[in-house]
Amino acid sequence: MRISLTSVFVDDQDVAQRFYTDVLGFVVKQNVPIGEDRWLTVVSPEEPEGTQLVLEPSGHPAVQPYKTALVQDGIPATAFAVDDVRAEYERLRALGVRFTQEPADMGSVTTAVFDDTCGNLIQIMHGDM
Template identity: 55%
Template sequence: MRITHTRVLVDDQQQALLFYTGKLGFMVKHDLHTGSGRRLTVVSPHAPDGVELELAPADHPAAGPFRAALVADGIPFTSFTVRDVQAEYERLVERGVRFVQPPTTTGATTAAVLDDTCGNLIRIESGSPA
């Protein structure tokens, strides 16, 4: 068994697409307009055949309260691994990304948390998870 897809729930798929591709640097894998909406996935340019991140509409009634509670408690919706958190933090700040937690080292892990502008906090991390 392996993970091939995961998702983040977003307020606006077009805004999310602009953020995840234009700011974070992911690339579009699928952008399919279906009868019931849009299936939109992005991947890392370093692993174009790797795990796909679906930018899924947050239209389920439970999505709003769930994501609001995570944000209120400072809990990231998901995490991305980077080689160098400090360098990635500086690159993303230059691109206008807002961080709610700057790079912080705990044990062997360094992490920072950003606001994806679509209703989620996202953690970037390097090192071994604590």
């Protein structure tokens, strides 16, 4: 068994697609119209056949209270691995990304948390997980 898909709920798929590709550097894997929304996935350009991240519409009534509670409590919706948290922090800040947690050493792991502009906090991390 292996993970092939994971998802984050996004407020606007167009905004999410731009942020996750133009800013974070992911590439679109699937973009299929489904009614008013799309089956929209992105992948790492380093692993084009790897795990897909679904940019899932936030339309279900349970989603907004869930997302709001996570953000209010400072809990990231997901985490992405990077080679160097501090370098990625500087790169993303230069692109205008707002961080809610600057790089922090937490034992064998370094983390930072940013706002994805789509209603989520996302953690970046490096180290022994």
